Amino acid sequence: MKSGKNRRWTRRGRRLLLIAFAALAAVMIAMVTAGKADKPSSQTGIVYQMRQDPSRWARTEKDASRMLADIHDKRVAAIGVTLDAILVSTKDGARYFVTDRFAVFSQSLLLNAGKGQSSAPDYQIAWLPNVSIGTQTGLSSLLTVLRDSAGMLPSLLMLVLMLWYMRREMKGDATLLGEPPDMSFDDVIGAGEAKAALEDIKAYLRDPKSFTKMGIRPPCGVLMTGGPGVGKTRLAQALAGECGAHFIAITGSYFSAKYYGAGIQKVKHLFRTARKHSPVVIFIDEADGLAARTNGASGSADAESNRIINQLLAEMDGFEQNEGVILVAATNFPENLDEALRRPGRFDRIVQVRLPDVSDRLKIFEYYLSKLPSRAANIDCDRLARLTVGMSPAALSMIVNQAGLIARKQGASMIDADHLSEAVKVVRIGDVTGAQKSLDAEEVRRVGVHEAGHGIVAALLGAGVLEELTVLPRGGALGMALITKPQDKHLYRRSELEKELMVLLGGRNAEMLVFGEASSGAAQDLQEASRISLEMVSRLGFGSEGNLFSLAALPRDNAGRQIDRAVEQANALLNDINARCFELLERNQSILHEVTLELTRTETVPGAFVYDLIRKRQGVEPLLLDPTINQSAAA
Known part of the structure; x- marks a missing residue:
């Protein structure tokens, strides 16, 4: 029994002894910390305080001349170099900081302070990389930041501009219309053959499922050929308007870019945008600008052109389904297109848009003249239609507009037959010269x-x-x-x-x-x-x-x-x-x-x-x- 009691007291004594030692250590640490806080006991302690609590130095700012004077008079006990300031502790207990952005003073003065002296400095220099002093506050701090950032601003703007330009080159300017074109085939005078050829395309865009239910491969593309000004663009807009489809209008030169590979990205972006907003009619005007692929491309430009054509071929009937997307291309020179583009499965329909005949020209003149003040009684539209054999709708529109210019020049308030006859001569041959x-x-x-x-x-x-x-x-x-x-x-x-x-x-x-x-x-x-x-x-x-x-x-x-x-x-x-x-x-x-x-x-x-x-x-x-x-x- 006695031995058991002795063992219990022994364990209790050990616990009491450990608690006593812990309390004593805590008191000693507190006394040391309090003593260091009141007055630095050594240079090492001052540096420790600089690292742990730099706020005491941040309360007072002095200029560099005061610091140099203290160093010269050997009143400095310790110096701490931070990223933006120099902390100074004097032997009489004073604490202050000197603003030192970009380490100007620390490099040119402090690090060379001992040169030319027979003994080392009597103060300690410490590098404090994790210490930062807020040297300025409020408006002055903001102005300082702006001043320091001004040198980087031009480079940053150049970088942003370059990134924006490259992104624009990659995406291009193919943007969808907010609403489908407000047009129909009835708004296009003439071109009956072309309208009939586009009927299947219109039916597909209106109801694509009726084609897929029967296992019919829907049309993929339409190639419109014909002279300039015959109305190819207007027909494509009318096709989109008939079906309530969005309309994307680009040219054959749209895919060319200054950066290698940007043309392929434009092709991908174009079809990705069209598939996302189907039904869509993509209209490529002057499609011969795509040129044709060449064998043994002699330069990077030819190689890039070949890759653009290859990507366009793949997008048209390759690995992606283009449901609700119709590609309509227009060109005056179909022979300049690549043969792979003209084969069935790419451009399924080749539509010849012909010049208007006499009856169509008559309707075109009546349409344009109805928009301008004219003396309809003395205007023979049949004669005008006969005078303009072989002219395109664009040329007929120009004739009516030219007649208005002639009437205005002569001081007339309305267009009459003489003005139109003169306009025909001006457009066909030229104006009267001197x-x-x-x-x-x-x-x-x-x-x-x-x-x-x-x-x-x-x-x-x-x-x-x-x-x-x-x-x-x-x-x-x-x-x-x-x-x-x-x-x-x-x-x-x-x-x-x-x-x-x-x-x-x-x-x-x-x-x-x-x-x-x-x-x-x-x-x-x-x-x-x-x-x-x-x-x-x-x-x-x-x-x-x-x-x-x-x-x-x-x-x-x-x-x-x-x-x-x-x-x-x-x-x-x-x-x-x-x-x-x-x-x-x-x-x-x-x-x-x-x-x-x-x-x-x-x-x-x-x-x-x-x-x-x-x-x-x-x-x-x-x-x-x-x-x-x-x-x-x-x-």
Whole structure:
């Protein structure tokens, strides 16, 4: 029992002894800490306080001269170098700090303080990397930060600008319209063939599930071809409007970029955006800007172009489903597109957008004239439609606008028939220039003979409707014979082309008949006549020798070798046509003389004047007169 009690007391004594030692240690630590807080006992203790509680030094700020004076007078006990200040403790217990941004004083003064002295400094220098003194507060602190950041601002702005520009290059400017275009096929005059070809596309965009239920592969793309200004863009907008689809309009050059690989990212971004907002019509205008892939690309530009085409091919019918997305491309040069783009499965439909016919041009004129103040009673839209054979809707719109400009220039408040007739001449040939002032009387007479030759041959052969003859220079021409077609022509017989050649050669032959020699004014006529005759003998089989082989069937390398023989046949054809034209004018020399006199006197002669002269002459073969032409002229 006694031994057990002794063991219990032993354990209790140990516990009491440990508690006593712990209490004693705590008291000693507290006394040491309190003593250090009241007064530093050594330089090491001061440095410790600087590291643990720098707020005591942050209460007082002094300038660098005071610090240097204390160092010189050996009043400094310890120095602590921080990131933005120098903490100083003097031997008499004073504490303060000196602002030292960018370590100017610590490097140039403190670290070199011992140089040139025989003994080390009597104060301690300590590096305090984790200590920061808030040297400024409020507005002064903000101004200091702004001042310090000003040097970095230009570099930061350049970096942000470069990142923004690169991001824009990667994404491009393909943005969806907020609402589908407010258009339909009814708003597009003419283009009936193109509208019919787009019916399947419209049905797919309206109800794509009706195609997938039957297992039918929906159309992927539409390639619109045709001349400039025929309305390809307007048709694409009308397609989107008919289906209530969004419309993205870009050009073929949209995919080109300054940075390698940016074009591919543009393709991906375009289709990703379209799939997200389907149904969508993507319209690529001037699609020939994509060019075609080349074998053995010679540079980075060719390689990048090939990669863009490859990515576009993959997006059109590759690994992604393009449900509700239709790609519509428009180009004037479909042969410049890559063959893989034109195959079925990419561009399923190739739609030819043709020029408007007479009835369509009539409706277009009525549409545009309804938007402007005009005297509709004296405007013959049928005649305007006949005067503008071969013109696009864009050109017709320009004619009406030009008529408004002419009316405004003349001080008229409304557009009438004279303004529209002048506008047709301005658009087809050019505006009246001041060149007539530099022509002498002999040159004006020669121009009159030349234009009279064109007009008389056209009227005699029925190669069109002679509307007007003038010796007033327009554009680059010194005179003009305005000859129009009574209707649109898509097929030409050999006899019709020969009449065209005779009309072109009529001006030169008239000069030869009256003056005995030709002038340089026939240069453009000869160029056009040479083109037509070469087409006749080399492609159309209209040569005098009956050669039916077409040079268009030959590769380009071999076609050049066979052109010499075609040129000889074309020249022979022109000589034959020229002789017939000269003979025709020689038989009607009196008409040529009277028309020339009237032209030099009045400067402008209507076509009806020429037709009246022809009717009065009994020696003219009746078969050369076309009754329909005469009726049109009389009307």
